[in-house]
Structures are given as structure tokens and as C-alpha cells.
Amino acid sequence: MSSNKISLFFVTFLSIIPFLACGKSKVAEITFLELTHNEVVFWPEAGEKIVEVRSNANFTVESTDSWCKAEIIPENSNKIRISVEMNKEIGKERSSELTVRVKELVRNIKVKQLSETPQATVSQTQIYFNENQTLEFCFDISSNLSYSMELPQWIVEKESEVIDKWVKRHHFVASALNRSDSKRDGTVVVRFNGHSDVKDIVVPVKQSNEYSRFSSGSYNLLVGGWPDRRELVYTIVNHYDFDIWGTQEGTKVHLTDIVNQFKKYHYTGTGRDGGDNGEFYAIFYKTDRFELLDEGSFWFSNTPEKPSYGWDAVNYRRICSWGKFRDRETYNVFYFFNSHFDHQGAVARVESAKLLLSKIKEIVKNQYTFFASGDFNCQPGSEPISILKAYGQLYDARDLAEEPLGPEGTFNQLKPFEASKNRIDYIFVSKNVKLLQYRVIDDRPYGRCPSDHDPVLIVTEF
Known part of the structure; x- marks a missing residue:
């Protein structure tokens, strides 16, 4: 056999060795990442929920909003604990997104937190009073919103008291009418500051000093x-x-x-x-x-x-x-x-x-x-x-x-x-x-x- 044929045979043998080796080794393992939930919803109150993760590799979780936190549970590393703070913004839902990552794989968890429904009611839709009985009156405002009041010039607020978490009782006093047998009327307007979608409450007020x-x-x-x-x-x-x-x-x-x-x-x-x-x-x-x-x-x-x-x-x-x-x-x-x-x-x-x-x-x-x-x-x-x-x-x-x-x-x-x-x-x-x-x-x-x-x-x- 000539030296040229021997060289050609050797080169060919070396080139097929990798293929022979692959046939004898395991196929490379494919990384996967699955979540039991890709969206979670919370009530307005603070709370927490658990999302399970299925993966054949270590994963990380990231949160970008301070009110929404996520962590891998130390004692159970295939679970994520998601916790939220109380949503104090009345009438405004909020949302965030968590990122779960394994190598080049990324999955997102959408987090939504509901808000309390704006509530605004008053105990009386009209206030009528006769000053021969009293010059003072009161009514309750029940609301989870901040508010202010506009009063007629002849009425001033005397004091207010908290009845419960959302109810406040306002006490008013009116000035006396200038002459006998007379009447006057006005309105108390309750405005909800910063909540344009909540209508003002207008309460008619009528005063008399006439006898029945x-x-x-x-x-x-x-x-x-x-x-x-x-x-x-x-x-x-x-x-x-x-x-x-x-x-x-x-x-x-x-x-x-x-x-x-x-x-x-x-x-x-x-x-x-x-x-x-x-x-x-x-x-x-x-x-x-x-x-x-x-x-x-x-x-x-x-x-x-x-x-x-x-x-x-x-x-x-x-x-x-x-x-x-x-x-x-x-x-x-x-x-x-x-x-x-x-x-x-x-x-x-x-x-x-x-x-x-x-x-x-x-x-x-x-x-x-x-x-x-x-x-x-x-x-x-x-x-x-x-x-x-x-x-x-x-x-x-x-x-x-x-x-x-x-x-x-x-x-x-x-x-x-x-x-x-x-x-x-x-x-x-x-x-x-x-x-x-x-x-x-x-x-x-x-x-x-x-x-x-x-x-x-x-x-x-x-």
C-alpha cells in the first residue's frame, strides 16, 4: 500500500470517530419550565397566594412593584409565595407582573389586585327643621372616600364624631330667621375630592319658624x-x-x-x-x-x-x-x-x-x-x-x-x-x-x- 493511500485512510477514520462516539452517549437533556397559574387575583385586603413551578433546573422569580412581592419558599423550592399589601386606592385596581426565569426560558405571572368600590351615602336626602323646635340638626355621611362639604352661609358645622370605620356624624347649627312666619332653604353639598367618577351628593335644607x-x-x-x-x-x-x-x-x-x-x-x-x-x-x-x-x-x-x-x-x-x-x-x-x-x-x-x-x-x-x-x-x-x-x-x-x-x-x-x-x-x-x-x-x-x-x-x- 502506497504512502498516499495510507494517509487517505487515516484521515477518513479520524473524521468518523465523533459520529461513532455520539451514538454511544446520552441525548442532551432539554430544559423545561411550567407554572400552575399564570394569573392570580387578590381582594383589596393584604394577602398571599402560592404558585407551583415545574422545572428540571433551578429558577428565579423577580418583582418590580413594591406592593407585590414574590419569593421561593425555602422549605419547598418548587413553590413561589406571592404577597400583596392592602390596596388603599379606592376605586383603582392595580396590576403587576412577575418574571420566572430558568436559563433562557422565561414565564410571566400576571398579578391583579381589586380595589374597594367607592361608597358614598348620607342618612337623610333632605333636611327640614323648625327653629321653634331646634336650630340644630345632624346627619351621617357613610363613605370610604375623602370628602368636603359646602354649607349655606346661615349654617355652620358645630362638631363631628366618628360612628364607625366609614361613618361620621356631622352636627350643624343654623342661625335664627330674622322675622316671624318665614322660611328659607339652601343645600349642603358633599364633594368627594379626587374622585371625579363619584357624583356630589346634594342635600336640600329647609328651615321654618312658623307654627303648625x-x-x-x-x-x-x-x-x-x-x-x-x-x-x-x-x-x-x-x-x-x-x-x-x-x-x-x-x-x-x-x-x-x-x-x-x-x-x-x-x-x-x-x-x-x-x-x-x-x-x-x-x-x-x-x-x-x-x-x-x-x-x-x-x-x-x-x-x-x-x-x-x-x-x-x-x-x-x-x-x-x-x-x-x-x-x-x-x-x-x-x-x-x-x-x-x-x-x-x-x-x-x-x-x-x-x-x-x-x-x-x-x-x-x-x-x-x-x-x-x-x-x-x-x-x-x-x-x-x-x-x-x-x-x-x-x-x-x-x-x-x-x-x-x-x-x-x-x-x-x-x-x-x-x-x-x-x-x-x-x-x-x-x-x-x-x-x-x-x-x-x-x-x-x-x-x-x-x-x-x-x-x-x-x-x-x-
Whole structure:
């Protein structure tokens, strides 16, 4: 073999050695990187979440935002702990992105944190007040936003107090009106600074120093025989045009008929047997004159919060219904209580008088004016009436009248040609009420008694 052939063979052999070697070694391992989540979402509160990583090599994780941090858990190196601080920016979500890296491989985790929804409410959408009752008022602002207020020149903020985390109560005082019998109005504007997407809240404010004058009544409608007497009662109501009046013994049928006949009235009250069951001691009021602000009922018993019999009143549950009203003309606020004491239980009548006084003290706020009408089933000088008068805040309207009109008695026994006897129907008033008229209405339309009770009518000013 020539030297040239030997050289060529040697070169060829050397060139194939690498290929022979590769065939005998392992294939180079491919790096991989997988995440169980590529996006995580947090509530506005601070918190943390775990993302698992699958990789055949060591990895790193990076975060660029200070509020969002990420770290590999030391005791479990295939997991990432993501933690966020509380998002204090109301109404502004925020986002970040984490970078997980293995050699040349990169995976991203999107992090989103929600924000608290902007909240802004006030306790009153309108503020009406009469300076004869008070020059001060307050309302609560509930908001998780910062805010400021704009006030009319005649109103200043006296103080504020924190009620809870987001609620602040603001106390205001108004200057008195310059002359009697006048009114003025303005607005309190609540502005939410730096939050253009949240609308200002505008609260109308109206002030008056005028006195309220209206008529009140108490009328036992008599539960039985209603279809035969209904038109007679309508005649009385239409002629005397009570502004607000308490009724006794009216069922849902009675009340519905009266509302349908006189569209000007609504009523508040509940049945003495619960809900719409049994007789009501409803309070009718003219809706164009009065706004009902609050209402309730209680039973004359040891369990006044639920339908129940009281003491020795064994045949009927007895109840009192009440309402808190605002006079739309003068902005005066007052309460009206309407009761029916038991006709048989002497103990029940005494205890009912005590409970009525207790409930008036509990319910009536800020020394507001109040009225208490009803069929009390007891005559002047009896123990229950004496108890009511001894309170020092309840005055029998008839005692205040210079010239009471009509008979003294209110129970006519459906005898149209006999004078009414036994004064058992009353309207009591609080001490700041001026009585202008007191009347027992003994009209006999078509020679008949509309009910076995004659209604009591008073005209007052406060």
C-alpha cells in the first residue's frame, strides 16, 4: 500500500470517530419550565397566594412593584409565595407582573389586585327643621372616600364624631330667621375630592319658624254593622275634615273603604291579632299635609312586642299604634299615639296607662310634641286617667278648652235622641300645645248615630 493511500485512510477514520462516539452517549437533556397559574387575583385586603413551578433546573422569580412581592419558599423550592399589601386606592385596581426565569426560558405571572368600590351615602336626602323646635340638626355621611362639604352661609358645622370605620356624624347649627312666619332653604353639598367618577351628593335644607295649626280627632268606628253605617261615618269625616285622626275598632274592611272614599288619607297601624288580622287602632293622616317618618305598634300586656293578652283583659288583645310625622307646611315634627284600653279588665286599664306613659317616654325623642288619642274605656277621675295626668306631660284637651263644644259624654249607645253619656274617648296633648278648639261631635245624619261613640275633635297650634 502506497504512502498516499495510507494517509487517505487515516484521515477518513479520524473524521468518523465523533459520529461513532455520539451514538454511544446520552441525548442532551432539554430544559423545561411550567407554572400552575399564570394569573392570580387578590381582594383589596393584604394577602398571599402560592404558585407551583415545574422545572428540571433551578429558577428565579423577580418583582418590580413594591406592593407585590414574590419569593421561593425555602422549605419547598418548587413553590413561589406571592404577597400583596392592602390596596388603599379606592376605586383603582392595580396590576403587576412577575418574571420566572430558568436559563433562557422565561414565564410571566400576571398579578391583579381589586380595589374597594367607592361608597358614598348620607342618612337623610333632605333636611327640614323648625327653629321653634331646634336650630340644630345632624346627619351621617357613610363613605370610604375623602370628602368636603359646602354649607349655606346661615349654617355652620358645630362638631363631628366618628360612628364607625366609614361613618361620621356631622352636627350643624343654623342661625335664627330674622322675622316671624318665614322660611328659607339652601343645600349642603358633599364633594368627594379626587374622585371625579363619584357624583356630589346634594342635600336640600329647609328651615321654618312658623307654627303648625291643624285638627286632630279620635273616633271609635264600631266594628259591627259597618255596611249600614258607612255612609253616615263618611258624612262626619267629610264635614269636619280631620287632618289627622285616630280610630278604634276598624277592621281592614273599614280602613280600605275610608281610604277609597277619601283619597287624601293614608293610615298607619296594624291589626291587634297581628298583621291585618283583627281590629286596627289606625291613624289616618292627610298625605299632602303630613309625611310619615316612623311608625310602630305595641300591645298592652307584659309582652308588648307581640300580639298578646294583658293582665285581666281575657277576651281581646289591646294595642296602641303610633306614628312620627312631619308637617310639610311648617317642618314641625310630632308624634301621634292611638290606643284602645280594655272595657272589662280594671287591672288591664291601670297597667295600660302605665305602659302607655313608659312607651311615650321611650319613643318620643328630642322633646317633640305628641298627641295621644283613644277609647280609654274609663271616665275622668278614674285611676288610669289620673295616672296619665300625673305624668306632667300629658294634658287632657278638654281641660284646656275655654268653651268645650258638644256634650261632655262620648258614648251614645246608638240612641240618637238621647244625650251621650260616659266620657271615655280622649285626646291628650303635650305641654307645648296651644288648644284652639275642643268639640264632641254629636251630629245625627238622617236622625241616626254613625257609631256608638261620638268622635272628639280638637284644633291645636304648636
